[in-house]
Amino acid sequence: MTPAAERHDSPALHAQGLYIGGEWLPGSGIPVVDPATGEVLADVADAGVADALRAVDAADAAAAGWRATPARQRADILRRWFQLMTDHAEELARLISLENGKALPDARGEVAYAAEFFRWYAEEAVRIQGEFRHAPSGANHILVDHEPIGIALLITPWNFPAAMATRKIGPALAAGCTVILKPASETPLTAYAMARLGAQAGVPPGVVNVLTTTQPAAVSNAMLADPRVRKLSFTGSTQVGRVLLAEAAKTVVSCSMELGGNAPFLVFDDADLEAALDGAIIAKMRNAGEACTAANRFYVQSDIHDAFVAGLTKRMAALRVGSGLAEATQVGPMITANAVSKIDRLVSGAIAQGARVHTGGKPLPGSGYFYPPTVLDNVPLDAEIAHAEIFGPVASVYRFKTEAEAIQLANHTEYGLAAYIYSGDLSRALRVGRAIESGMIAINRGIMSDPAAPFGGVKQSGLGREGGLTGVLEFMEPKYFAVDF
Numbered sequence: 261m262t263p264a265a266e267r268h269d270s271p272a273l274h275a276q277g278l279y280i281g282g283e284w285l286p287g288s289g290i291p292v293v294d295p296a297t298g299e300v301l302a303d304v305a306d307a308g309v310a311d312a313l314r315a316v317d318a319a320d321a322a323a324a325g326w327r328a329t330p331a332r333q334r335a336d337i338l339r340r341w342f343q344l345m346t347d348h349a350e351e352l353a354r355l356i357s358l359e360n361g362k363a364l365p366d367a368r369g370e371v372a373y374a375a376e377f378f379r380w381y382a383e384e385a386v387r388i389q390g391e392f393r394h395a396p397s398g399a400n401h402i403l404v405d406h407e408p409i410g411i412a413l414l415i416t417p418w419n420f421p422a423a424m425a426t427r428k429i430g431p432a433l434a435a436g437c438t439v440i441l442k443p444a445s446e447t448p449l450t451a452y453a454m455a456r457l458g459a460q461a462g463v464p465p466g467v468v469n470v471l472t473t474t475q476p477a478a479v480s481n482a483m484l485a486d487p488r489v490r491k492l493s494f495t496g497s498t499q500v501g502r503v504l505l506a507e508a509a510k511t512v513v514s515c516s517m518e519l520g521g522n523a524p525f526l527v528f529d530d531a532d533l534e535a536a537l538d539g540a541i542i543a544k545m546r547n548a549g550e551a552c553t554a555a556n557r558f559y560v561q562s563d564i565h566d567a568f569v570a571g572l573t574k575r576m577a578a579l580r581v582g583s584g585l586a587e588a589t590q591v592g593p594m595i596t597a598n599a600v601s602k603i604d605r606l607v608s609g610a611i612a613q614g615a616r617v618h619t620g621g622k623p624l625p626g627s628g629y630f631y632p633p634t635v636l637d638n639v640p641l642d643a644e645i646a647h648a649e650i651f652g653p654v655a656s657v658y659r660f661k662t663e664a665e666a667i668q669l670a671n672h673t674e675y676g677l678a679a680y681i682y683s684g685d686l687s688r689a690l691r692v693g694r695a696i697e698s699g700m701i702a703i704n705r706g707i708m709s710d711p712a713a714p715f716g717g718v719k720q721s722g723l724g725r726e727g728g729l730t731g732v733l734e735f736m737e738p739k740y741f742a743v744d745f
Contacts, residue, residue, distance in 0.1 A: 268351035271358065274452035275302035278311055278472070281318035282465025285311070290445050290472055295361035295593040296583040296628045304448045307471040309482045312440075315469040319411045319438040320488050322466030327408050327436045329464075331386045334433060338382035341461035345375035345422075345454075352453060356421060357584035359447045361593040361629070364584060366547050373709065374422035377727070380711040381430035384732050388435070395742075403741040408436035409514060410490030412735060413483050415476075415504070416451070417496045418444035418595055419550045419651075425454055427715070427726050428493045429468060435735035437491065440469045440483065446595055448472040481507050490514060491735060495552075497649075498675070498720045516724035516734045518552070518716055520649045521677030524670035525555035526692065528663075529563040531682035535704065537571045540655070542706030543680050545579065545633065548591045549653040550599075552721075553678040553700070553709065556650050558657040559669050565659045569637050572655060573618040576633035579653075581624065591653055593629040600629050603652035606645040607634060610656070615639040620653070647673060663688070667695045677717030678708060699725075 267273070271292065277284040287305025294301050307315075326334075345352065353367035362370070391404035412432045416424040425441060432439045443451035455470045473479045483489050484507050491514050494504055498520040508515050525543055527536045543555035560568045584592035594600050600623050607621055620634030637657040639646060645656055660666045670679060679698040683689040686703070693701040699717035702708040709715060714725035724734050 268348045268453050268456075269354035269358070271302035271355070271449055274355070274449040274456065275304045276452075278305045278307055278315075279452060279455040279470040280311070280315045281321070281469065282459065290448065290474060292359050292446070292449055294358055295595055296585070298627055298629070301358055302449060304452070304472050307473040307479055308475065309478055311471055312473075312479045312482050313486065315440045315471055316411065316483055316486050316488055318466040318469050319440055322464055323411060323438045326433075326438050326464060326467050329436070331388070334436065335382040335385040337462045338378045338385065338430060338433060341458055341463070342375050342378035342382065344457045344461055345371060345378065348457065349375070352422060352450070354585065355453055356447075356450055357592070359449050360418065360421060361584045361595060362547055363589045363592045364587060365590070366592075367584065370420055370423050373711070374420075374426040376711045377423070377426040377430040380727075381434040381732060384431070384729070385434035388732060388736070399744075401743045401745065403743050405739045405741070406733065406736040407739055409735050409737050410437060411488050412437045412439045412491035412493060413480065413489055414439050414441045415480065415492070415494045415496065416441065416443050418446040419547060421447040421450035422454065424495050425451055427711070427731075429454075431726070431732040432491075432493070432735045433463070433467065434732050437735050438467045440471065442471055442473065442476070442480065445472055445474060477503075480504065484508050484513055485511060487511065492516070493726075493734070494518070501722070516726065517722040518726060519677075519720060519722040520675055521552040521554070521717065521721055522557065522647065522649050522673045522675040523553055523555045523678040523680065524696070525558045525680040526666050526670060526682065527558070527560045527564065527568060528666075528683040528685075528688065529561040530684040530688075531564070532684065533564055533567060533571065536682040537568065537575060539680065539682060539704070539706030540572055541575050543702070544655050545576075545591065545653060546707065548594070550595065550651050552649070554650070555680055556656065557646065557669070558655055559660050559666050560657060561666070562659055562661050565657070569618060569635065569657050572657065573635045576635050576653075576655065577619040579633045581630055581632055583628070591633060594631055594652060595629065597629050599651065600631050603631050603650065603654060606648055606650060607636070607654060610636055610639050610643045610645045613640045613643050615643065615656070641672075649675070663692060667692060671697045674720040675717065676719035677721035678702070680706065
């Protein structure tokens with residue numbers, strides 16, 4: 261049995277300072293709160309600009325050595341990191357539940373998903389391809405190599421504190437880049453736990469650095485202004501993403517941006533209704549709706565609209581709400597009191613405009629940041645909830661008549677990350693999927709995320725892709741040689 265002081269679900273173990281250059285630099289200033297109780301779990305270090313530049317120094321000092329490390333050796337380190345995450349999966353899941361509020365089944369699923377990025381990129385590290393061909397003119401040969409882009413700043417959100425980190429660290433290390441990870445201040449303990457396991461896996465000092473801060477703009481801007489930083493990979497809101505893109509433009513830093521979403525969920529009258537309802541619960545309630553891929557707008561064809569609303573209401577009302585650490589919990593708390601207030605404002609606004617509440621609809625009393633699973637219909641299309649990223653357990657159901665109308669409604673958003681289609685006619689589903697402006701489409705499935713697939717969106721949902729074969733290329737630059745033998 262692992263001693264309590266060394267267990268990876270112990271908040272105190274991961275609140276020992278900033279992780280820079282392979283060392284823990286003591287500090288404090290950021291309380292980490294359990295959203296189920298409002299109680300402080302730990303206090304982590306608060307980095308300033310000087311600390312951020314120290315992290316860039318550490319990443320720079322390690323860059324040449326890591327770049328020169330053979331791909332097989334980098335792959336072996338990532339594979340060991342995957343194994344360590346698997347070995348400590350239950351402790352990591354409990355840590356995520358503690359600081360994020362996520363129900364344990366969701367937390368366990370996240371750890372497995374997060375670890376898989378290390379295994380996938382351990383395999384991809386040794387398969388990065390180049391190109392060799394004749395120039396069409398016949399004058400020379402074309403040789404294309406890929407090389408590490410340089411130091412990468414990785415900024416991750418609070419909703420998937422393990423998976424968003426591994427989805428960036430894995431390909432960056434496979435490509436030969438050194439990184440600075442800045443996790444969300446709401447959920448920093450998981451990031452520090454990952455750094456600790458990375459060191460055990462053999463990641464050299466300075467290759468992965470982790471810092472937390474209450475001054476995200478000043479700290480991020482200082483690193484982006486440093487000419488040694490050549491990559492920004494950000495997951496978060498579209499609003500913050502726009503600001504970071506403007507800052508990165510000052511030094512022409514390459515950017516990968518995974519931003520907001522407002523996923524439509526289309527159900528045609530030829531769909532298997534029970535399968536669609538099962539998929540709706542997965543697409544809506546994964547991580548209690550606090551996901552960029554969460555289905556927010558449910559468009560259901562008229563003939564089955566009422567049956568769908570009744571079935572969804574029954575399923576949502578039966579979900580058990582409680583502390584994420586309780587085994588029976590299916591829906592944990594929201595991340596903060598402000599998150600609950602935002603959800604309540606969106607729901608109250610829709611009700612004031614004529615929406616009907618079938619279950620839920622009001623914050624739950626007592627300690628912690630809880631909002632119940634909620635189903636609305638008759639929601640006006642001009643209601644704020646129809647256009648905002650809800651980030652909570654609220655499903656708004658709308659009625660449509662024709663395929664063309666469904667496509668128009670689905671595309672009526674600035675976002676274009678994910679969409680879901682249920683239909684018994686595959687040709688229709690593919691036809692509609694091609695017409696929907698979205699980077700990812702799930703057909704007759706309530707989940708689409710896979711480390712082996714490219715994750716990302718169009719329009720205001722971002723730039724670039726994470727995961728899959730293309731994910732590692734986000735951290736590489738192609739270099740062309742004109743060769744005359």
